[in-house]
Amino acid sequence: MKGLSTMKLFLLFPLLLATIEYASSSSPSVIIIGAGMSGISAAKRLEDAGIKDFVILEATNRIGGRIKKTEFAGYTVEMGANWLHGVGGRMRNPLYEMSKQIHLKKFYSDFSNISSNTYKQEGGLYKKDEVDAAINKVDKTIEDGVKYSNILNSEKDGNDNNDMSILAFERLYKREPRTKLERAVDFFNFDAEQGQAPRVTSLKHVLPFPEGHYYGENSYFVADSRGFESLVHLIAKQFLSYKNGVVNDPRVKFNQVVNKIEQSKNGVLVRTEDGKKYQANLVIVSASLGVLQSDLISFKPQLPLWKRRAISEFSIGIYTKIFLKFPRTFWPVANGTEFSLYVHERRGYYTYWQRLHNEYPESHLMLVTVEDDESIRVEQQSDEETKAEIMEVLRKMFGKDIPEATHILIPRWKSDRFYQGSYSNWPVGYSQKRHDQLKAPVGQVYFTGEHTHSTFFGYASGAYFAGINTAREVINCLKNKRFCRGVRHG
Incomplete structure (x- = not known):
């Protein structure tokens, strides 16, 4: 949420x-x-x-x-809201402060090393400087987008129509993502934050990202049996x-x-x-x-x-965290390897990965997140079909000899008539x-x-x-x- x-x-x-x-x-x-x-x-x-x-x-x-835990392969995981923000900003996140009262177990999410963990569509890692260039392009878009958003919010017109999409802003400043790699990094920064693509998202009302702007940029992933x-x-x-x-x-x-x-x-x-x-x-x-x-x-x-x-x-929007359990860990678990990207020609196709070796030690759990149209597509097919697609991606990332996932959990927020979306x-x-x-x-x-x-x-x-x-x-x-x-x- x-x-x-x-x-x-x-x-x-x-x-x-x-x-x-x-x-x-x-x-x-x-x-x-x-x-x-x-x-x-x-x-x-x-x-x-x-x-x-x-x-x-x-x-x-x-x-x-939509704050909802469930049991998955012997562990408590979050189907909905998962992250808390609240350190270093102008305001204190009341929920983060509450989490400290009850000593809720939460883990700092370090996204800084993602450029060393970005995988090509057919296998192998991108060079760090290639990914850094794509990241710098998006960072510059966000930095300039915040400035332009402030201008739009300061302008007053009779119809309150002084707005544009984030994609339109990218085009205006010649920063529209052109390559598969740039689209994947763009997806990670915008789609995975809003649950929808930049083409439909308001620049004026979304940038700067509110919780990071007011509460601080640090993010903490909740992994507690109490949920x-x-x-x-x-x-x-x-x-x-x-x-x-x-x-x-x-x-x-x-x-x-x-x-x-x-x-x-x-x-x-x-x-x-x-x-x-x-x-x-x-x-x-x-x-x-x-x-x-x-x-x-x-x-x-x-x-x-x-x-x-x-x-x-x-x-x-729809934000779908797909949890997977394996009989063993076959991915790197060193510091700086928690988050990774998979680059595919189709935007958002199993792009955003998180390895849960910090949050759930020895669990052999990981999750991949899909959003928006991909979430709808995944909800409409069977778990086995989705697992087969994911295993194909993972074998390109880590090799053909990796074991099959033994468990899979796919929340279906759009299909649930009591919610019909994530946030x-x-x-x-x-x-x-x-x-x-x-x-x-x-x-x-x-x-x-x-x-x-x-x-x-x-x-x-x-x-x-x-x-x-x-x-x-x-x-x-x-x-x-x-x-x-x-x-x-x-």
Whole structure:
């Protein structure tokens, strides 16, 4: 699983809040849909404000959302969010600070030696100076791109259209990647960060990369049996009851798949697929952007066009970490060999590799990451087909005599109807005004999630902050109707 802007005044939409007749005292004040980081963060903020009569409806049997661990070949690995940032920047990453509280096991990721670990399509290593030249080209693009982004953000035009894609900027400055090697390095720096290609990614809103810019460039890979999700539980344990390490709070309803949200003068009625009904004064929707773009949840009345456009036009990428286990280690394990690139004529074809000998000693584990179109393609084929493709690549990298992988794990975020993507990406031409609409409430329904944070969209920290921000608005509305913003934002 990427800040804050002042909301503008807009024309009034049907004034649903003006005619609210709050539900009976037996109904909760707030229903939160989704128990991911943003939903739990919002609930914690409500609790702190004395609003304890909320209900959390979660479609799965766990909290955490796209922060999700699983067991793989005897080890705990992360299917979703995996890295923490937070050292040396202007701000402290709250999640990194939480990880220190509970001594979460995390390992520094050193990408500096990747030029010595870049493999040709048919085998053999590139010369270090060749890769360094490609890396320097991208580094210069990022450096100049940040400067140009600052210029674009300082310019004010009536339509907020002063934006361009990262690819357009590369073309403008004659730095478009031309060779297979340059495309692989470009992929590693942009696609693997945003989950989508530079041709669709906003220069203005993505550069500088937010977490590195604010929290510091150092990255730490979480490899702990408690999982990255232990940070979500750390927050939840401050206000939810637990039993034997599991959430056991009557306010959290698991396996409740919300499929309809109805607004009326009596409040909001939430329906689930198993026929249950829940009613509250206000609702916070923390479902992923992918779910909002699907037909899983319907709204009555239908969301206004400005809101549907804001949802439809934002982007959600796919980031797929494919874990592999082997009977023995056949790759170098010396310092500076953790990360490597495989260069193929097809952009993103099993390009980005990580050897997990530091994080999981003697495990013989490695992972390869694919994104976007390649993720979709891999999700649609069998694990065996994908393993065969990967083994062909590995035999070109390390020789024909390497052993076959004994285990493979392929997350399928796009195919999972409860997520339908990994994390959001700001598309070129998507204005700040449109993003304000994306996070704006409609009547008694509020929206939160990493995609609603205008700086840390796509990141777990964005989900954390978004939940707090949305809860603050809900609290203000419940305590004083003058602060209710359920009006038209078009």
